[in-house]
Amino acid sequence: MNKNDKKRTAPNKGHVDPRSIKEFQVYRETTLMEFLIFKMPDTPRKTIKSLLTHHQVAVGGVPVSQYNYPLVPEDVVTVSKNRIAKHERKDLPIIYEDEDIIVINKPSGLLSVATEREKGRTAYRLVSDYVAAMNPKARVYVVHRLDEDTSGVLVFAKKFEVREALQNHWQEIVETRAYYAIVEGKMEKDEAVLQDYLMQNDLHLVFVTKNKKEGKLSTTAYKVISYKEPYSLLDVHISSGRKNQIRVQLGSRGHHVIGDDKYGEPADPLKRLGLHAYQLTFTNPISGKRYDFVTPMPECFKSLFFVTHAQRRAEEAETARKPRRNMRDEADGAKLTKPRAKTRVPKKGGRK
Numbered sequence: 001m002n003k004n005d006k007k008r009t010a011p012n013k014g015h016v017d018p019r020s021i022k023e024f025q026v027y028r029e030t031t032l033m034e035f036l037i038f039k040m041p042d043t044p045r046k047t048i049k050s051l052l053t054h055h056q057v058a059v060g061g062v063p064v065s066q067y068n069y070p071l072v073p074e075d076v077v078t079v080s081k082n083r084i085a086k087h088e089r090k091d092l093p094i095i096y097e098d099e100d101i102i103v104i105n106k107p108s109g110l111l112s113v114a115t116e117r118e119k120g121r122t123a124y125r126l127v128s129d130y131v132a133a134m135n136p137k138a139r140v141y142v143v144h145r146l147d148e149d150t151s152g153v154l155v156f157a158k159k160f161e162v163r164e165a166l167q168n169h170w171q172e173i174v175e176t177r178a179y180y181a182i183v184e185g186k187m188e189k190d191e192a193v194l195q196d197y198l199m200q201n202d203l204h205l206v207f208v209t210k211n212k213k214e215g216k217l218s219t220t221a222y223k224v225i226s227y228k229e230p231y232s233l234l235d236v237h238i239s240s241g242r243k244n245q246i247r248v249q250l251g252s253r254g255h256h257v258i259g260d261d262k263y264g265e266p267a268d269p270l271k272r273l274g275l276h277a278y279q280l281t282f283t284n285p286i287s288g289k290r291y292d293f294v295t296p297m298p299e300c301f302k303s304l305f306f307v308t309h310a311q312r313r314a315e316e317a318e319t320a321r322k323p324r325r326n327m328r329d330e331a332d333g334a335k336l337t338k339p340r341a342k343t344r345v346p347k348k349g350g351r352k
Contacts, residue, residue: 006343020082032059033067035077035082056080059139060266063220066137071162074142076114092126095153098294100162100284102127102140105295106154107332108272112145127156143167147244149259150181151234152277153293163287168242176281179236180297181222181246182274184266184303187232191223194249198242205262206244218242220249222317226305230267231258232307270300347351 024039025279036048036057057065059075063084071077078084096103104123106112111122124142131138140156141163157163166173196208197215209215219239232255236246247257256266258274281292 009273009275020080022079024077024079024114024224025128026071026077027071027073030071032057032064032069032071033069033124036079037202038185039077040079047148051079053216053346055085059123060123060128060142062132067194070160072141072163078114089278092130094130095295096291100158100287101291102131102156102158102288103145103293104150104156104290106146108151108276109299110150112154113142123154124156144170144241146227146277147273147275149273150179150275150277151294151298153271153280154277155280155293160282162286169285170282170307174241174282175282176279176292177238177277178223179246180236180276180278180301181234181236181250182301183232183234184230184256184258185232186227186229187222187224187234187255191221193221194253195219196249197251198248206242206248208248216240216242218245218249220246222250228305231269231304233301269304269341270298274301276301309313317334 024035026035030038032052033048036043036051036102037045041305049067051057052065052067054319055065056079057064058078059069059071060269061078063170073305075159078227079175087211093105093107094102095105104127106123110126113332127140131140135342138158140158141160143155143157143163143166146152146154146310154288155166197210197212198218198219199209199215201210202204207215220236221238224232225235244263248261250257251260256264258266259268259270259272260274269310276295276298278296278297281290283290323347
C-alpha cells in the first residue's frame, strides 16, 4: 500500500460523501441565486434561500450565503444535505497581496482546489476565507494549480478580468517557472535540457511517448545543485507547463522525484514529495506590472544535503563543551599518572 492508498482509506475528516451533495458546473457569468433556480427548477425559491441561509451551498468548496454572489465560468457549485462548516484563516502563508492578486507559499499536502471528495481544506478555501473575513462580498479566482504534494508559489486573482487575462496569456507572460527537485541517484550530467512528448492515459497518468501527433512537447532544464548519496538536489526550470512534466521526464530517465509513488516507488525520506516551486515570474497583461516571487528552499530539503543553521548551532555548542571536558580529563589523567618520588639508594662504599 502506498501513501496515496492510505489517503483514500484515512478517516473522512474534511471529506464530503458524494452521495450527500449535488454539483453543478458554471459555464457563463451569472449570480448564485439565478443559477440555483435554473439548475433546480423543481425546488421552491423559499427552499433555495433556506439552503443559502444555512450554509448548505458552496462555490469551489467555500460556503456562500449571498443571493447575488457572482459566478463565472469554471466555478463549481455544491449543494449539500448538511451544513458546510465555515473556517477561519489559520497560518495562511501569504507572501504578497495587492488589488489584483494574492500569492501564497502553499504547503505540501494541501490541495490547490476542491476535488470530488475533498471540499474542506484547500488553498482556495483558505484564501477565500481570508479575503471574505475582510470583505464578505469579495472573492478570489484560481489562476493556476500546484499538485497536492508540491509546495511553493501559488497565485490567485482577486478580480475575474485579471484571472481571465492571466490564464488566457499564461504561456506568453510567464518568464520563469523554477523548482527545487530531489531525485534518486546521481545525474549523468551536471546540467541538461530534457525534451519529450507527453500524453495522458485513461487513468489520468502522464507518460512519455514517441507519437509527436498525440503527445505535447515538454521542455525541462535542470542543473545539479548538490549530490549526497543516494540523492541529487536539482534546480529545475520549465518552459512548458504540462501536467506532472518534471516528475515524468526525470522519472523516465531513472531519476524519480523522492516520495513520488504516483510514477514509481522511490524512497520517501522526507515523508513528502521532493518538489518545491520556488520561483514564478510573470507580467500582468492588464496593468503591465511585472511580478517576481521567490520562496526559500524548505528546511527539510536542506537537511538532506547541507548543514542547517540549527545543526551548526548544535555542533558549535558541542564543540564549546569539549575543551572544558578535555582539560578536566587531562588534569584527572595527570593526577593518575603522576610519577612517584624516587627513593635514594646509598652508593656502594658510602657511609654506613
